[in-house]
Amino acid sequence: METLFGIDYPTLWFLVVGGVFSGYAILDGFDFGAGAWHLFFRKELSRRIALNAVGPVWDGNEVWLVIGGGALFAGFPVMYATFFSGLYIPFMLFLMFIIFRAIAIEFRSKEEWLWWRKMWDICYSVSSIMLAFLLGVVLGNVLQGIPIGPDLEYDGSPFLGFLNPYAIITGFTTLFLFMSHGAIYLLLKTEGRLFDKLEGLLKKGIILFIVFFVITTLYTLIYIPHLSDDFKSNPILFIFPILTFLSIANIPRLAHKKRFKIAFFFSALTIALMMALVAIELYPTLLYSTIDPENSITIYNAASSDKSLGISLTMVAIGTPLVLGYTFFVYKTFAGKVQLDDHSY
Amino acid sequence: MDTEILARIQFAFTISFHYIYPPLSIGLGLIMVIMESLWIRTKNEKYHILAKFWTKIFALTFGIGVVTGIVMEFEFGTNWATYSRYVGDIFGSALAAEGIFAFALESGFLGILLFGWNRVKPWVHLVATIGVFLGSMFSAVWIVVANSWQQTPAGYHIVGEGMNARAEITDFWAMVFNPSSVDRLTHTWFAAFLAGAFLVLSVHAYYLLKGRYVEISKMAFKIALGVATVFSLMQLVTGHSSADGVAENQPAKLAAMEGHYDKSGPADLYLFGWVDNESQEVTGIKIPGGLSFLIDQDFEAPVTGLNAFPEEDRPGQVNAVFQFYHIMIAIGMFFIALTLYACFLWWRGTLFTNKWVLKTFVFSVILAQIGNQVGWFAAEMGRQPWVVYGHLRTSEAFSQAVTANQIVFSLILFFVVYALLLFLFLYLLTKKIKHGPYDEDDNDMEERRFTKEITNQVANTLNA
Numbered sequence: 001m002e003t004l005f006g007i008d009y010p011t012l013w014f015l016v017v018g019g020v021f022s023g024y025a026i027l028d029g030f031d032f033g034a035g036a037w038h039l040f041f042r043k044e045l046s047r048r049i050a051l052n053a054v055g056p057v058w059d060g061n062e063v064w065l066v067i068g069g070g071a072l073f074a075g076f077p078v079m080y081a082t083f084f085s086g087l088y089i090p091f092m093l094f095l096m097f098i099i100f101r102a103i104a105i106e107f108r109s110k111e112e113w114l115w116w117r118k119m120w121d122i123c124y125s126v127s128s129i130m131l132a133f134l135l136g137v138v139l140g141n142v143l144q145g146i147p148i149g150p151d152l153e154y155d156g157s158p159f160l161g162f163l164n165p166y167a168i169i170t171g172f173t174t175l176f177l178f179m180s181h182g183a184i185y186l187l188l189k190t191e192g193r194l195f196d197k198l199e200g201l202l203k204k205g206i207i208l209f210i211v212f213f214v215i216t217t218l219y220t221l222i223y224i225p226h227l228s229d230d231f232k233s234n235p236i237l238f239i240f241p242i243l244t245f246l247s248i249a250n251i252p253r254l255a256h257k258k259r260f261k262i263a264f265f266f267s268a269l270t271i272a273l274m275m276a277l278v279a280i281e282l283y284p285t286l287l288y289s290t291i292d293p294e295n296s297i298t299i300y301n302a303a304s305s306d307k308s309l310g311i312s313l314t315m316v317a318i319g320t321p322l323v324l325g326y327t328f329f330v331y332k333t334f335a336g337k338v339q340l341d342d343h344s345y
Numbered sequence: 346m347d348t349e350i351l352a353r354i355q356f357a358f359t360i361s362f363h364y365i366y367p368p369l370s371i372g373l374g375l376i377m378v379i380m381e382s383l384w385i386r387t388k389n390e391k392y393h394i395l396a397k398f399w400t401k402i403f404a405l406t407f408g409i410g411v412v413t414g415i416v417m418e419f420e421f422g423t424n425w426a427t428y429s430r431y432v433g434d435i436f437g438s439a440l441a442a443e444g445i446f447a448f449a450l451e452s453g454f455l456g457i458l459l460f461g462w463n464r465v466k467p468w469v470h471l472v473a474t475i476g477v478f479l480g481s482m483f484s485a486v487w488i489v490v491a492n493s494w495q496q497t498p499a500g501y502h503i504v505g506e507g508m509n510a511r512a513e514i515t516d517f518w519a520m521v522f523n524p525s526s527v528d529r530l531t532h533t534w535f536a537a538f539l540a541g542a543f544l545v546l547s548v549h550a551y552y553l554l555k556g557r558y559v560e561i562s563k564m565a566f567k568i569a570l571g572v573a574t575v576f577s578l579m580q581l582v583t584g585h586s587s588a589d590g591v592a593e594n595q596p597a598k599l600a601a602m603e604g605h606y607d608k609s610g611p612a613d614l615y616l617f618g619w620v621d622n623e624s625q626e627v628t629g630i631k632i633p634g635g636l637s638f639l640i641d642q643d644f645e646a647p648v649t650g651l652n653a654f655p656e657e658d659r660p661g662q663v664n665a666v667f668q669f670y671h672i673m674i675a676i677g678m679f680f681i682a683l684t685l686y687a688c689f690l691w692w693r694g695t696l697f698t699n700k701w702v703l704k705t706f707v708f709s710v711i712l713a714q715i716g717n718q719v720g721w722f723a724a725e726m727g728r729q730p731w732v733v734y735g736h737l738r739t740s741e742a743f744s745q746a747v748t749a750n751q752i753v754f755s756l757i758l759f760f761v762v763y764a765l766l767l768f769l770f771l772y773l774l775t776k777k778i779k780h781g782p783y784d785e786d787d788n789d790m791e792e793r794r795f796t797k798e799i800t801n802q803v804a805n806t807l808n809a
Contacts, residue, residue, distance in 0.1 A: 077433020084422025
């Protein structure tokens, strides 16, 4: 098996996939989160400003999902196939809400009619909430495992198999994490009364997030032993949960001091650290089988050939600096408070 | 209905709907790059107005293209799991390249293209426009490479057997430059340029007929007519080269396109016709031996016909493949005639007073869309019964874990959501076109600018 710096290719690709999905969660996380708050804003102008805060970036953020899907397909085709066909219904719902949300963003401000805008506002907000929730539900299923048969195919209930207590809890945890993250993003983008209102909303968001985070942690420790065995056997890894707790605790502290730029950094870091926790506990498994651990999909039985992974890794090496370069350039161009002009949504 | 048919219907429906938009984005991208470059070179504000106007319409097509595109990427996994496992090792790198080099480039610069007019210098904005355009061209590269590999696999070997068989890459560049990639990519690109150019021609022909925005419409019309003429002619070259490739690499597909059954006799070329798969007869107007001539420059040359293949290795819908292929060619020929005639009128100086030609251009945008669709129908249905030509059958490629009921559920959702999406797209497109590139009445324009200033001031005070 080929290696680079002593790490085998499937592991390197696991890091790439993890990195892309973390990037995706951080980026689309704040725009789903911002959308989730949308109906809390009463005035038309507030809603337009909030919408235009994500206006220039939501499309680019969703591209990270496309890259993530592509990365999974490229490196772990068996995982991609079983995961997407196994969780058919949640993924289809996710797609529908992605479309609804895009329609709402594009079309809301195109007519002045009150009912028109109200309808799309509801669509935008509900789909943002559902998308954040569904991402959490899917994550919950990955953490807990799904029924996979010996042929590495999903072997569970076709319609409602994905809805179980743990997945619902992780769904809410993700929703409130994204809502806090989104509120901080909006605080960076707004001024005046809307800004004041968001400060209050952020507090509620953080409290709800922390409550659900604690529930998720307890549930995991009690009911899903395979998710904490690595930490128990290797105490050095405890640094990750500790850093996560510190990072979370830092958010309300910084928000209280009104240092929102750093608070945003920490909410992004929190997401990244939570993804790191997930990665550490899963590795080298990608998807546990609840039928028989033997049927689990791992980075080794799911991986493409070393030749194929080598090509993909080369592309990542060339492409990443480019992607980071223009992502930075775009955010720099639109940095600061939202200014509406005739190109706005 | 069984899972296979439902999965195929869903894929066909979602991909056809998706494919309305990317060609428009690629084609409009080219026109926008030309308009904006002309603005920067000539400093003529009218080109600026045109570039801004088309950017707004581009935004509409791009947005719908992105969201319907995410669906496609998920659908390989959700509905075609066996296929995904089979081709993952090959396509993975193509899809990864698409994500990293193409989509990221497009979406990164999209924000500046759409919202950056007042925030960056004109040349920086042009760079963004070119970035988005190139990004959309690159995404076509990787997706067409992947699709071409399914048609003419190269640079791989098969490992495992039965349900565990899969293709593994052995030579990346042989995979990228598989026998049909270049022909099919150029054909797809140029078809996309035509889709964009014919939309521009249609809208500005409409304005010219209504006597609105006359001056800038003439400017835009000339740009788009140039693009449409060049690439209509170029399609003859890429189309011919593509068909030669099909004759060599996918003889059963070529035979279906012309309804040629005879094992190894000379093949005719039909202008139009109707294929009866039972009696193996084609009724229509033909050039005897025409296909033989196109392939081998000899009217008597033998061409492999459908009967040379066992029944289970032939495309099931011969007449459909035949019809779609011929409609595409008819549209292509019509475009060549129309654009050349329009260029002739332009040279004579009577183009913009010729009502019938302008009216034809107003409606030709539909033909460009139909041409793009039927061309792909012919290519994909002609590939049947294989999903990977000669290796993996469509009937073996769908997801084993997904039930027919699940697909019915998602299919209904897709019908509803896409119907809504199409309705809104057309509604907003019409609205933008009716509103036009700028407000014609100057007083009105002043007034609007004034109201906008007031609104902004009020907004700023409220926010402060």
